[in-house]
Amino acid sequence: MWLQAKESITFQNVLVIDEERRNSFVLGVLFTLCIAGAGTLLGEMPGFNRIGAMLSAILIAVLYRNVIGYPESIRTGIQFSARFLMRFAIVLYGFKLNIDLVIHKGGMLLVYDLMTIVIAITTTMCLAKLFKADLDLSLLLGIGTGVCGAAAIAAVSPILKANDEDTAIGAGIIALIGTIFTLTYTFLMPMLPISSVTYGVWSGVSLHEIAHVAAAAMPAGPDVLAMGLLAKLGRVFLLIPLSFILSLWMKRKEGNSQSQSAPFPWFLVGFIITSFLGTYLPIPEAVLKDISSASSFLLGAAMVGLGLNVHLSSLRTRAMRPLAAMVIASVLVSTVSFLALMLIGL
Template identity: 55%
Template sequence: MELEKYEPLEESGVKQYDSGSISKNRGLVWLGGIAFTFFIALLGLGLSKIVGFNRIGPLACSIIIAVIYRQIAGYPEKFRTGIEFSAKKLLRFAIILYGLKLNIDVIFNQGLPLLVRDIGTVTFAIVAMVLIAKWLKADASISLLLAVGTGVCGAAAVAAISPIVKAKEEDTAISVGIIALMGTLFSIIYTLLRPVLPLSALDYGIWSGISLHEIAHVALAGAPAGEDALAVALLAKLGRVFLLIPLCFLFMYWMKRRSSDNAVQETKIDFPWFLVGFIMMSLIGSYVFGAYITVSPVIMDGISKTTTFILTMAMIGLGLNVSLQALRTKAMRPLLAMAITSLILSIISYFIV
């Protein structure tokens, strides 16, 4: 896209430019950046339909495309403002919409026993991941994001925590890719183990829900055990999603304490207003939809797919900041730490079901 040339305006011997034309072209460049992430997201969605790639989902597929594009063509600087808008603003909007997936009423009425186990899962995953990563001397930022993603709800948790802990966009993208890879691997292993494990369908569903990473991974592993097992698996998983709310505020408190203890340089912690939106959407989905407003399953499914697509666009903006050199030098040890943590979590949670 070629930008039009601006004609200087002579006024009192001083050259000026038409601010209206400049604003117009900046707006077009901004829209171009958003369109760029939209197009790559479509490619990622199409790639995720292919056998093999359908196991890792559109988010990971889109990040792969974005990373490959970065290595071949470099970062598209021309569209940076629009791409950054997708990576930051659309990311928060997707997290807000994600709140509709959390039915608080169901958790409080049916899932309190599961919630206790979920608290144990989240606590263990974060503590174990941080300790193992420290032992392996893995990158601290990526390890922390992976710890939260492993304990709570995968990519959505990583995306929610990332701005609070001031993580780099590159680290966020790497973490989401690792979560998608590891979660897919474990969900396939669960599916293969199900016929030989001495677990009832419901117990298998609980095991899947309290230990696997993403909601999609829980659905993938739980579906072969039947509808009842899948339902309890998703209920257990939603309890972990619910814990994202208090966890974010705990991390805010931790970051503030950390910055106040630093006498040299204090870091301003912006309040994550998108979490308020997340809570509001959770309340609407839990107590308004169904009770006062009837929403068809088709519409809810459409909102869910839209949320995933918007989150995918945001991930592309993050993925464009990843270099293969960073993947080689920063990702391997956090990947190993997460593999060890996920394995231990699966074994422990199996014996407490």
């Protein structure tokens, strides 16, 4: 009887623990989704619509963490959002990439896109070493600047084994600086000695996020917007080989150490599959738009999970030097790509 009672108590304890974990998981995921929703609403308000929903959600998460504290009771669900929702969002992000359009109509644009990625990463890392900045955060910022902003940072952070705080800080910085550059481009557009189509290509080759390219090119007309997005899609396309190169680099880097080697980025296989599905299957445009919105929202929820790990003190101690390196690299990317388009053309 005593053994039966003991086993019954143990079984009840297990049920209680499982229920607590389940509640922590569900409430944590809902928490990140709610803040992502709040960020979406905030991002539509005057003023905040300039920085967008994702950065608004990250700001809410960072303020919550530093004013109220980390919600430890729902950590399980928050960590799930930060890791697995992020990978799922990147898989859905593949539907935005029209591979056929990039390969057959991109032409010289891919050369410019490759130039952007090389300049952004090498300049950021060289300046980071010169400034004695945090190299891990600087690498994330260089990749985000060169490829496709926060989405690129989210895609490579598991490969590089970046910590959650670096990923969140990097995504926030990219969104903020990219917004400033977008406003600058829009202001300069009437004064530039280039055609409107060339301006669209320049935006796509040099600006940080797809949303930034759309915002900068849209005022010049639909044809300019189309060229800008085509140029930007080339950089998204180059995220695929870059990610596999980084994976091989991490395996070689850790080959002589005792730590576990970098995992294969399986979610990028999903990204490639969804890219092919979006390119070659007759999926209605409305459905693709809904998938794109879902991808952006889930990526925002994932960034909320990461943003809850950010200490404001770390922004001063760790982020300022990488930020300086990234801004200089962004200016160099804009300048070099502008001169190349003027001198060489399309």
